[in-house]
Amino acid sequence: MKAIIIEAFGDPEVMKIAEVERPVPAADEILVKIYAASVNPADYIIRRGGNEGLKPLLKLPMGLGIDGAGMVEAVGGEVTRFKKGDRVYGVPNYLDGSYTEYLAAKSNQFARMPQTLNFNEAASLPACARMAWNGMVEKAKVRPGQRVLVHGAAGGIGNLALQFAKACGAYVIGTASAYNADFLRELGADEVIDYNTRKFEAVVSDMDVVFNATPTTSVDEALRLRSVPVIKEGGIFVCTHGVWPSEEFKSLLAAKNATVAMAGVDIDHYKCLTEVARLVDAGKVKPVISRIYPWEQAAMAHRDIESKHVRGKIVLEIRKAD
Template sequence: MKAFTITKYSKKEKLQLTQVAEPIAKANEVLVQIHAAGVNLLDSMIKRGEFKLFLPYKIPLINGHDMAGTVVKVGSNIKKFKVGDEVYSRVGDYRIGTFAEYIAVNEADLALKPKNITMDEAASIPLVGLTTWQALVETANLKKGQKVFIQAGSGGVGTFAIQLAKHLGAFVATTTSTANINLVKSLGADLVIDYKNEDFETRLKDYDLVIHSNRDPKILEKSLRILKSGGQLISLVGPPTPEFAAEIGLPWYLKLVTKLLSSSAKKKAKELNTTFKFLFMRAEGSQLQQITQLIESGVIKPIIDKVFPFEQTNDAMAYVETGRVKGKVVIKIK
């Protein structure tokens, strides 16, 4: 089968289109023919080697975390899925490889594709959907009437998070550029701040929750200051914390590294009587199935900026790296 592989960690090196053996589904896996793959900034970060300390992959490696496709074979222990099922997934860490024609996926990481959307749309959902679910529902336990500030509202996570937060009954503030104000308003944002012309700290106060996705340390400090006493900031970009290290089973010396990296953010949060948490989402088919129900009921709609043909996977990655994507970018494989 054809696949786009990482042959060495590099900022400049492109993914290589190669011919590799079709994967074999183990007892707890299904083999999926991939129709479409979502492209995420995480894919670029993996390619550049930014996670090699925490996720030590063996090179060469097929890149890609998100996919939608059709089940073509099932392992001997599979109970939930059958050949012909249309499915989607953010595949598990150490099992990535969606920039390919086929992939073997653990049953626990898989969900049935929403019936009312296309394969391209379904492929855009898993990583951003699970990130948002694990931030708003699982970690923050966001309640009706609470106030949440979602940074970068027109991005992949932002477009999904605004819709889910509104469904949960929250008041939603977000930042975006002038060109995308109407988009985020159409998704349900109550207060929109044009980050090029306004400082969000002057507009926001006493928020219950911040979904933080900006790597600038100054933005992190400002975000902590807009929280009310007892509020929490959930960061999707770091710094990683010892809690995260323990969660994914890192050795003691890496727990120490995360303690050093996150000490400043945690200290500032404590001074303000707020909480700083780092979220690195995990694959979770059962949560994705709940997201399927929200999509099928019309609560959440996928937002796609651009679909690239499989051969242009490197162009799709470069486009995502510009940081100007509205919603998601998808690669059409079948």
């Protein structure tokens, strides 16, 4: 089979389509015939050599891609929830890579994809949906009538966090560029703040939830500190980056009886993706795709996402649907 691999860290050109051995699923795994994979910031971070947390885990040669959609080709002897032919979406085993024709993964990392979506659309969801769902629904526990502020609301995680909050009945305010204002209103945003012309802390207050989905992997401590005054007593700030906020930030929140939570911790992927599929099929949530590239153009897709100005997701089409 073929897969995109890297034999050295560096620019997008290090990605090559190569012949590799087709995996055999273990007893608790499924073998998925991949039709599409999404492109995430984690992909180019890994391609460049990783951050401090990832560096010790990266071993060349390796694949790329952290989510995808396809059809079950085979199941391990202990797997009971899937059968051959099921259309599924989810995440591979850690760092195995989803830019591939076939992948083996734990069965609890996948779920049946929404019936109303094609493979490209379904592939755009898993990595971001698990973060947005875990942070907004499971950690923040958003309820009807609450006020929610989403930083970076037009990005892959942000637009889903906004949609999940609306599906829960919240009043949602999103920060984004003016270019994305109408787009966010179409997704259900009650208000949109252009971060280039207005400071959010000057125009919003009494937020039950502040969800930080800004498209950066650096620690934006300034944004966190600026968010403290807008959080109401007993509110919550949700992070989507892998570095905890400072002690100063946590102390300021504690003074307001507010808390901070990290999205992406202790995720039940099967449960999360099953619930997301239900909302999609009910018409309450929709995938947002910026562009679909054939996987032969993976380098172009990486340059696109590295611009950090992508609306929604970029998808690599691995093969055409049958």
